[in-house]
Amino acid sequence: MMLRIKRVPTVVSNYQKEEGEEGSRRGGGCGRNCLRNCCLQGARLPLYTFKKVDRIATDVLEHGKSEPPVSFLNSLLLGEWEERMQRGLFRYDVTTCETKVIPGSHGFIAQLNEGRHLKKRPTEFRIDKVLQPFDENKFNFTKVGQEEMLFQFGESEDGEGQFFTDATIDPENSPSVVAINVSPIEYGHVLLIPRVLDCLPQRIDRDSFLLALHMAAEAGDPYFRLGYNSLGAFATINHLHFQAYYLTLPFPIERASTKQIATLDNGVKISELMNYPVRGLVFEGGNALQDLSNTVSDACICLQENNIPYNVLIADCGNRIFVLPQCYAEKQALGEVSSELLDTQVNPAVWEISGHMVLKRKKDYEDASEENAWRLLAEVSLSEERFQEVNALIFEAIYYSGNGSGADSENVVEDANAKHKSTEKVNAINETSHSAMVTGSQGCIVLQ
Amino acid sequence: MALLLHSVLITSTTGARPPLFADACSSFPLLLLGKSHWTDRDLRWLGLSLVPLIEVDFLSLCLDSKILTKIPHGIGANWQSKVDTEEDFQVSTISMESQLGLIERSFSTRYSPWVREVLEELPHNFTISDPTISGHPIVFASPGFLKLSGFPRDQVIGNNGRIFQGPKTNRKTVMEIREAIREERAVQVTLWNYRKDGTPFWMLFQLSPVFSKEDGRVIHFIGVQVPILRKKRLTDDGDAAAWNEIVCGSCRREVCSDSLVDLGRVLALDTDTNCRGLEAEEPCEASDQEKQGAATAINNILSVLTHYSDSTGRLVCGKRFSSPAAGLINSSLNISLGRIKQSFVLIDPHLPNMPIVYASDAFLKLTGYDRHEVLGCNWRFLSGVGTDSSVLNQIQESIQVEQACTVCFLNYRKDKSTFWNLLHMSPVRNATGKIAYFVGVQMEEKCKSQGRHGLSPEIWQLSAVGAVKVAVRSLSMGASCSTSSDRFNTL
Numbered sequence: 001m002m003l004r005i006k007r008v009p010t011v012v013s014n015y016q017k018e019e020g021e022e023g024s025r026r027g028g029g030c031g032r033n034c035l036r037n038c039c040l041q042g043a044r045l046p047l048y049t050f051k052k053v054d055r056i057a058t059d060v061l062e063h064g065k066s067e068p069p070v071s072f073l074n075s076l077l078l079g080e081w082e083e084r085m086q087r088g089l090f091r092y093d094v095t096t097c098e099t100k101v102i103p104g105s106h107g108f109i110a111q112l113n114e115g116r117h118l119k120k121r122p123t124e125f126r127i128d129k130v131l132q133p134f135d136e137n138k139f140n141f142t143k144v145g146q147e148e149m150l151f152q153f154g155e156s157e158d159g160e161g162q163f164f165t166d167a168t169i170d171p172e173n174s175p176s177v178v179a180i181n182v183s184p185i186e187y188g189h190v191l192l193i194p195r196v197l198d199c200l201p202q203r204i205d206r207d208s209f210l211l212a213l214h215m216a217a218e219a220g221d222p223y224f225r226l227g228y229n230s231l232g233a234f235a236t237i238n239h240l241h242f243q244a245y246y247l248t249l250p251f252p253i254e255r256a257s258t259k260q261i262a263t264l265d266n267g268v269k270i271s272e273l274m275n276y277p278v279r280g281l282v283f284e285g286g287n288a289l290q291d292l293s294n295t296v297s298d299a300c301i302c303l304q305e306n307n308i309p310y311n312v313l314i315a316d317c318g319n320r321i322f323v324l325p326q327c328y329a330e331k332q333a334l335g336e337v338s339s340e341l342l343d344t345q346v347n348p349a350v351w352e353i354s355g356h357m358v359l360k361r362k363k364d365y366e367d368a369s370e371e372n373a374w375r376l377l378a379e380v381s382l383s384e385e386r387f388q389e390v391n392a393l394i395f396e397a398i399y400y401s402g403n404g405s406g407a408d409s410e411n412v413v414e415d416a417n418a419k420h421k422s423t424e425k426v427n428a429i430n431e432t433s434h435s436a437m438v439t440g441s442q443g444c445i446v447l448q
Numbered sequence: 449m450a451l452l453l454h455s456v457l458i459t460s461t462t463g464a465r466p467p468l469f470a471d472a473c474s475s476f477p478l479l480l481l482g483k484s485h486w487t488d489r490d491l492r493w494l495g496l497s498l499v500p501l502i503e504v505d506f507l508s509l510c511l512d513s514k515i516l517t518k519i520p521h522g523i524g525a526n527w528q529s530k531v532d533t534e535e536d537f538q539v540s541t542i543s544m545e546s547q548l549g550l551i552e553r554s555f556s557t558r559y560s561p562w563v564r565e566v567l568e569e570l571p572h573n574f575t576i577s578d579p580t581i582s583g584h585p586i587v588f589a590s591p592g593f594l595k596l597s598g599f600p601r602d603q604v605i606g607n608n609g610r611i612f613q614g615p616k617t618n619r620k621t622v623m624e625i626r627e628a629i630r631e632e633r634a635v636q637v638t639l640w641n642y643r644k645d646g647t648p649f650w651m652l653f654q655l656s657p658v659f660s661k662e663d664g665r666v667i668h669f670i671g672v673q674v675p676i677l678r679k680k681r682l683t684d685d686g687d688a689a690a691w692n693e694i695v696c697g698s699c700r701r702e703v704c705s706d707s708l709v710d711l712g713r714v715l716a717l718d719t720d721t722n723c724r725g726l727e728a729e730e731p732c733e734a735s736d737q738e739k740q741g742a743a744t745a746i747n748n749i750l751s752v753l754t755h756y757s758d759s760t761g762r763l764v765c766g767k768r769f770s771s772p773a774a775g776l777i778n779s780s781l782n783i784s785l786g787r788i789k790q791s792f793v794l795i796d797p798h799l800p801n802m803p804i805v806y807a808s809d810a811f812l813k814l815t816g817y818d819r820h821e822v823l824g825c826n827w828r829f830l831s832g833v834g835t836d837s838s839v840l841n842q843i844q845e846s847i848q849v850e851q852a853c854t855v856c857f858l859n860y861r862k863d864k865s866t867f868w869n870l871l872h873m874s875p876v877r878n879a880t881g882k883i884a885y886f887v888g889v890q891m892e893e894k895c896k897s898q899g900r901h902g903l904s905p906e907i908w909q910l911s912a913v914g915a916v917k918v919a920v921r922s923l924s925m926g927a928s929c930s931t932s933s934d935r936f937n938t939l
Contacts, residue, residue: 069787069788070788070789074911074915075903075915077911077914078910078913078914078915078918079906079907079908079910079911079914080910082910082911082913082914082917083906086852095876095881095917096877098880100925100926101925109925163903165904187921188918222623222626223918246918247922248630248918248923249923249925249926254623255623255624316619319619320620
């Protein structure tokens with residue numbers, strides 16, 4: 001059975017039109033200064049290249065003495081964003097939207113934003129398939145005007161980070177770009193679109209995730225987080241993209257306590273979220289940045305391939321990554337969500353799940369309470385049982401990393417008990433004594 | 449021909465400062481520039497490690513084999529001399545608001561001079577930091593703390609507390625401390641800390657704000673460090689008892705001098721046992737006794753500070769008695785704004801005089817004023833006889849209609865020199881969605897052609913606007929909502 005829900009898609013670009021309007025505009029050069037062959041020739045966009053790092057610089061290593069200054073990437077992003085603001089490219093000024101921290105111990109953040117969601121006919125979204133092929137006919141980021149692009153972002157070729165203020169957009173290099181979100185949730189809300197010209201569908205792969213992680217590290221600001229929504233978890237556009245913005249407050253999800261459940265051989269520590277309405281995993285550490293990135297990517301790929309919608313939050317300059325499988329859309333399609341919650345029209349994507357709620361109706365904003373927020377997010381979460389099943393899948397995938405699809409006997413681990421232990425482990429997380437996967441500095445399983 | 453220098457002794461005539469030695473290699477022309485051009489880079493190039501800057505009235509150079517005792521200073525002074533030549537140099541006074549000067553003033557404007565002596569005699573390990581100074585540096589470190597951390601005083605004073613953290617320090621705990629500072633409240637956490645030699649240890653860390661009684665602003669943060677001991681490894685009960693006595697006992701002065709010796713011995717005994725075999729991942733809980741010890745230490749330090757603030761008439765206290773007065777920036781916003789390196793000011797358009805309520809270090813450097821000379825002034829104060837008044841009207845109008853504007857007009861520095869100021873003004877809203885401030889970002893016209901790090905000057909200016917907007921909006925979103933803060937307001 002194909003599951004669908006109806007919702008009003010968020011407009012992230014001024015060029016994003018309703019489905020019906022798409023066809024009529026084509027024909028000849030589009031004159032919109034987009035990124036496709038019609039306009040790409042000779043196009044220029046500043047290029048920021050970063051030096052590939054092995055470890056995320058913790059404050060001590062880089063800025064031992066004092067509060068680190070605003071990093072260059074931040075200056076570039078903020079400056080360009082403010083410039084677009086003054087040019088009137090955004091649908092509204094987000095700083096005029098009232099916002100507050102909801103009283104309580106978790107610190108949920110609510111914003112009254114009546115302008116974000118269009119008063120338009122809701123569109124149907126298929127939500128039962130996390131992996132869907134890219135569709136040229138639908139809106140995608142190559143159709144965005146170049147004025148909405150802020151800069152290109154990529155790894156430097158000669159190992160030193162540089163900024164080229166007047167670079168061309170070179171299709172041969174498969175550039176990744178940072179663009180504005182014209183319906184921002186907060187100041188500085190941007191989209192990171194890896195290899196924009198390759199038209200990748202919304203699905204995580206190792207390279208793209210590493211790029212996103214590098215962006216978090218380069219910004220060097222714990223209040224600049226990146227987020228990802230899979231299809232079925234309220235991604236609006238099926239063209240690979242991450243989102244990011246600034247909020248100089250802790251997210252409730254970052255404040256939640258965690259319980260460590262495993263340490264991998266590559267140094268990545270995995271914990272479970274505790275005392276938080278949505279169940280999820282937290283990834284941190286890793287001997288090198290690449291290890292953390294690959295482990296998380298593999299977990300996400302596993303979820304994708306098992307058709308489990310999920311969201312990802314990259315926090316703390318890339319030092320902590322939250323992976324949250326969810327089922328709200330499915331519940332909504334099956335009519336299992338109360339109308340009270342549906343009326344708020346909150347689509348629980350990564351920001352909402354992290355504790356930052358954008359509300360459309362004044363009444364909802366004024367009545368916003370910790371209980372309401374908790375209740376909404378609890379609906380999003382997988383049940384404990386289902387979550388443990390999903391965990392088992394994830395652990396299997398990341399132990400046999402390199403194989404997206406689970407256990408192949410050839411590359412399997414030496415310890416024959418490993419797989420058995422891993423499934424057992426996730427069912428017995430309270431045991432702290434003997435298992436090699438639990439806390440402690442011992443590496444546990446050999447990772448391929 | 450350059451001067452041969454063997455070693456250089458730079459002293460201050462303001463008295464209280466210890467002399468600093470520096471080795472300058474030979475054939476260095478010694479460039480001594482005015483404060484506004486005296487950067488870290490210059491010092492490194494000179495081969496001197498005089499960082500942070502010293503506050504002096506005039507510099508006195510004693511050279512090993514030299515007759516000269518004074519060198520010229522002032523902007524751009526370039527001094528080269530042959531050996532054996534005595535020359536007459538111009539001497540003038542400089543007032544340098546260097547970081548060390550600010551650190552010195554952090555205490556001297558608040559407390560009577562004996563406060564340092566008394567604080568130094570306390571047995572506790574603690575630091576005091578000042579969030580109103582850019583970088584939120586430590587301004588005082590107790591002898592106990594220096595011994596515990598293994599750092600010499602001059603590597604602690606002026607630096608931020610994060611220098612004691614390291615790769616295995618729990619990120620979430622770091623976040624909790626950062627949030628407590630931002631929310632101006634107390635916090636108590638266990639933290640994996642690193643000594644100078646790199647050895648790590650578990651520590652109970654308690655942070656507590658010190659408020660000004662009159663206007664409710666945060667003046668200082670006290671940080672108390674209690675190393676967490678594995679009690680079962682203490683073989684000698686006597687030592688354990690002595691330790692408890694020192695940590696939990698009062699700071700009666702007659703106890704202090706003996707206690708410090710004992711403290712040193714016990715610390716030496718226990719630091720080994722403490723870190724041997726411990727891992728950062730093992731969760732470490734402090735005992736009730738250790739927690740009580742930290743709380744007691746905070747109380748003791750706070751009573752010293754309160755007592756010695758009495759005589760200056762600028763009382764401090766452990767609890768906020770009044771809301772921060774209108775027109776003042778709270779310390780968390782101050783810390784955030786301090787990270788923005790452009791020259792800018794914040795103006796409060798709601799107050800009658802539309803005063804400047806914040807000025808960045810770069811602004812002070814550009815205009816030559818000290819911070820206290822600028823805060824509270826009307827935003828027009830940089831204009832003078834040559835300034836086009838129609839531009840001033842234009843700015844005023846923009847403020848009134850709540851619009852951004854960019855103008856270029858003649859400004860006057862403190863020393864009466866002029867510069868063309870390319871000013872960009874923009875309204876800044878807080879979490880209510882209403883305008884809280886106007887931000888004015890200055891750029892010298894002649895600097896326009898040089899972008900910063902490749903950013904165009906326009907984008908460089910706008911990025912300051914963006915950073916200010918983020919800070920003001922986010923930091924006004926809500927008071928502390930954590931219930932744990934109440935437990936630690938001990939006074």
